[in-house]
Amino acid sequence: MFGLFSQKWNPDGKHVYITGGSSGLGLALAHILAQKGAHISIVARNQTKLDEAIESIEKLRVSPSQIFKAYSLPLDSGSAAAKALETVSDAHGGEAPDAIFTCAGASTPKFFIDMDEKDMVDGMMNAYWLQAWTAWAATKQMVRGGKRGAKIVFVSSTLGYMTFVGYASYSPGKHALRGLADTLNSELKLYGIDVHIYFPGTMFTPGYTEETKTKPEITQTIEGTDGVTAEQAALALYKGMALHYVVGLYSRILGVVNGNYHISGDLITDLFCASTRGAAPRNNWLLEGLYDLVAYIAVPVWRSSVEKQVLAHREEHQTYLAKKGFYS
Numbered sequence: 330m331f332g333l334f335s336q337k338w339n340p341d342g343k344h345v346y347i348t349g350g351s352s353g354l355g356l357a358l359a360h361i362l363a364q365k366g367a368h369i370s371i372v373a374r375n376q377t378k379l380d381e382a383i384e385s386i387e388k389l390r391v392s393p394s395q396i397f398k399a400y401s402l403p404l405d406s407g408s409a410a411a412k413a414l415e416t417v418s419d420a421h422g423g424e425a426p427d428a429i430f431t432c433a434g435a436s437t438p439k440f441f442i443d444m445d446e447k448d449m450v451d452g453m454m455n456a457y458w459l460q461a462w463t464a465w466a467a468t469k470q471m472v473r474g475g476k477r478g479a480k481i482v483f484v485s486s487t488l489g490y491m492t493f494v495g496y497a498s499y500s501p502g503k504h505a506l507r508g509l510a511d512t513l514n515s516e517l518k519l520y521g522i523d524v525h526i527y528f529p530g531t532m533f534t535p536g537y538t539e540e541t542k543t544k545p546e547i548t549q550t551i552e553g554t555d556g557v558t559a560e561q562a563a564l565a566l567y568k569g570m571a572l573h574y575v576v577g578l579y580s581r582i583l584g585v586v587n588g589n590y591h592i593s594g595d596l597i598t599d600l601f602c603a604s605t606r607g608a609a610p611r612n613n614w615l616l617e618g619l620y621d622l623v624a625y626i627a628v629p630v631w632r633s634s635v636e637k638q639v640l641a642h643r644e645e646h647q648t649y650l651a652k653k654g655f656y657s
């Protein structure tokens with residue numbers, strides 16, 4: 330009744346499909362899961378990056394029977410996502426993957442005022458639709474195939490819980506993913522499909538390097554330079570998928586540390602997770618109550634400091650707009 334143990338998700342021999350598996354978080358996850366004996370399929374667009382990724386995954390093989398495949402395919406529509414899923418399933422007798430991690434995504438931070446129509450639409454595509462379409466196609470395939478116990482894991486962001494200046498094209502999509510994941514966490518119980526969603530903070534990945542090219546200075550100042558490697562972030566996700574019972578009277582009251590539904594990799598995200606819980610299942614009632622209390626005090630303090638920084642930036646921003654001819 331009381332105990333300290335964990336019930337790990339065991340990827341050994343499972344077919345894991347990772348979108349965006351050629352870079353950053355997706356690639357790091359592929360490395361971890363390959364070492365745990367999983368079959369890995371990755372999908373992204375750039376063939377060179379896919380080739381390099383598969384080569385690095387191949388080096389981590391633990392069994393000759395593991396199947397590692399990479400496909401260059403688009404994921405930006407329902408039909409494209411369904412086609413990609415069908416393609417990765419072909420190497421496994423047409424059966425749906427046992428777990429799907431939708432890591433594909435991108436972010437292009439800018440001032441709202443500098444965004445054109447395409448920035449806004451691409452923002453939703455890259456933060457939301459790329460992942461939503463795969464989940465949509467996968468659910469149908471899993472249910473048709475009677476695939477019970479399968480997993481769909483979304484990748485949101487700390488910016489799926491909170492947000493600030495610069496993320497108007499990205500944060501809404503990451504919030505939307507949370508809405509989708511919370512819905513599916515409820516609805517897919519109909520079919521025995523497990524849904525998880527990961528909220529990573531800053532990860533130093535190729536995608537991060539890319540986004541810093543357009544990121545306003547004030548955005549960078551507010552978010553700071555703390556972060557983790559893709560490997561650390563992938564490990565936090567993998568560990569977060571296990572249930573760690575601490576005092577197991579009734580797991581959801583007294584003890585599942587490291588949640589199994591909303592997964593966070595750092596304390597700041599834990600605080601926002603606990604304070605924006607909504608109707609999402611809890612991971613640990615005691616700890617989250619504590620986090621919620623800390624957030625109740627600390628977040629307003631932080632928020633008011635951000636507001637000061639934004640206000641202090643007004644004049645410089647006006648000069649910037651005038652200089653680029655916004656008013657003329």
Ligand SMILES: NC(=O)C1=CN([C@@H]2O[C@H](COP(=O)(O)OP(=O)(O)OC[C@H]3O[C@@H](n4cnc5c(N)ncnc54)[C@H](OP(=O)(O)O)[C@@H]3O)[C@@H](O)[C@H]2O)C=CC1
Nearest residue numbers: 349351352353354373374375433434486531532534535536
């Ligand atoms: N880095 C960070 O600080 C954070 C990132 N995140 C999220 O984590 C996820 C992974 O990010 P990260 O590892 O940094 O990103 P990377 O840019 O390093 O990797 C993104 C992967 O997604 C693929 N991808 C991008 N667009 C498409 C597309 N339209 N179709 C198919 N594949 C695509 C890329 O390949 P290719 O371009 O060849 O298609 C690549 O494999 C993203 O969803 C991101 O929003 C969340 C919080 C923080």
Ligand SMILES: CCCCCCCCCCCCCCCC(=O)[C@@H](N)CO
Nearest residue numbers: 436486487488529530531552627628631
């Ligand atoms: C108690 C309260 C203290 C609060 C401190 C909050 C600091 C803000 C952290 C925001 C970090 C954003 C990480 C996600 C980045 C991301 O998703 C993009 N890089 C996308 O690529």
